[in-house]
Amino acid sequence: MTSTRLTAAQAMVKWLAAQMTEDGERFVDGIWAIFGHGNVAGLGEALQKAGNSLPTWRGQNEQTMAHAAIAFVKASKRRRVQAVTSSIGPGATNMVTAAALAHVNRLPLLLIPGDVFANRRPDPVLQQIEDFDDGTVSANDCLRPVSRYFDRITRPEQLLTALPRALRVLTDPANCGPVTLSFCQDVQAEAYNWPEAFFEPKVWRIRRPEPDAVDLEEVAGLILAAKNPVIVAGGGVIYSGAEADLAEFATRHAIPVIETQAGKSALAQSHPMNFGAAGVDGSAAANTLARKADLVIGLGTRFQDFTTGSWSLFEARGRRLVSINVQAYDADKHGATGLVADAKVALAALGRKLGAFTAPAPDAAIRTAWLAAVDKHCAAPEAAGLPSDAQVIGAVQRATGESAIAMCAAGTMPGALKLLWQPSQGGYHMEYGFSCMGYEIAGAMGLKLASPEREIICFVGDGSYMMANSELATAVMRKVQFTVVLTDNRGYGCINRLQRGTGGEAFNNLYRDCNVEQQPQIDFVAHAAALGAASVKASDIADLERQIEKARSRDIPTVIVIDTDPTDGPGFGDAGNWWDVAVPQVGNTEKLKQAYARYLESAAKQNTVN
16 A cells, blocks of 8 residues: 655645545535644645645634635535634633534534643643643543534554544534634644645535334325414524425415524515514514414524523413424424424425315415514604614615625524524524524625625624624624624613613613723724724715615725614514523512513423423
8 A cells, every 4th residue: 555654744635635526515614723732833834835735724712713714615505614723721721612512503613723842741732631630631632512523642653543534523413513623733844754645526415314104294284284273483494405395385285484593585475475574582483383383394594592581481281383303302392293304305304295185375465564563663753863774774675686695693683583584595594503603704704705706794893892803803804794883872771671671770781780890982983993994984875875785895804883773673473472591480570570570481481391
């Protein structure tokens, strides 16, 4: 057997560059890197020599580099990934939040943090965590609980098995998630005689599991017997590439579709069977259908309570729950009748079983009424004063076309966008599994890299912007064009409303309610300009629309700042639905007592047993 002598780092880079998709592209698009102690001498040297065979990009923070990689893979429907490498200490632990985000959202992410010396000669080396009772522990062990696959590379030849195992997880539709290859820094530099066959190009195919015949028969029977079925479309529809299949299935069988955050835009909002979002921040149309349904069909959703209302919305009496999911863990939630299968394959198989079956047509009037309410709520304000977030969304919607993708992650905007944004197919990108503040700017960059042909609108509040904005400089350097709509309500407006709505007093959320000596005067326009972005303050809603149009002509990011009212949330929807947020059992205010009484009343209606 012929061999080639390379360092372990050189071998890893060469192998990753040879892993291909079915479409003939590199599966690992490239690697985000901040070099430091533990990865600069080994992996850094290997990446420099690799050049464009595995491109390296420099970011500003390890967490936000990983956020950009996550947005890229989400927009790529999990068909391609990006890797991230860091130094052995703070650089590695900076990635824990991003790994948790990817883990919750079932998104593949390849993390390659440097690690301490496997030979232990320099112990304690710079940035080394010393466990008094366990000599094998390093800072990278923080990544274990948020990794689908974790491996510590302590000998070069371990890569012969570790790398294929890593790619197996990254390409597994049911088990995909973050992979951490903790790479000891001395091992990175060690040479080994590698079999040349190890570096031959390999194509990784994303499997499409077929449904079990008995389960399929049972689920088809439940649908045929249903009087008011409804489909809850989750992110699995999009990752499966089953958007057109869902549209055809829903139309042919007259089964209405309601959406989760991850599943929104699987159907364009204009599709007549799309009744909008479900859950506590859902539309009256969607939640009315869910409450009336005798059969709820989850398709590629994990039934997160906030985004589906899964513990209170679906009535227990006489209702059956079906869960179609590629992951058995999700298919069996809430006592559902599970169908473990790829969404696209499952829809085709069920379609053959259902034949000419059609359910009673859903009431189109509730959809029409909801969309009319959206238009009214998002209309430009008639009076002076600070605009609401809904009015900001309306302005952006009017100023953009079919290609626009609205993206966000945390705060007020996710709920408002879920309720109000009317996307074309694929026109919505939300990180709400982890609701991670600080994802937005880096996520917008990763999204644009994956979808360069589409207009990207990044909605971010001032609170999230303050948490993580540095990748704006990276986007400027790389000329990645997107538009940031920065709504400034002077604090954490969303949590302030939640705090007050659960009986608390305004405290430590808006700057005006914080323990500070002086109220801040943050000039976001100047800050964004200092990072190299185009930036402007929109004077009102009409000016916001004009600035959105101007941003489209630039080749760098544009940040548009607009002041908004912190007290005004989405403002309408379906107040009858409920989300469990614990309220203190005792307190000395009448407001808190009333909030707890409302909590008990709502909790009594919750479906805790299914």
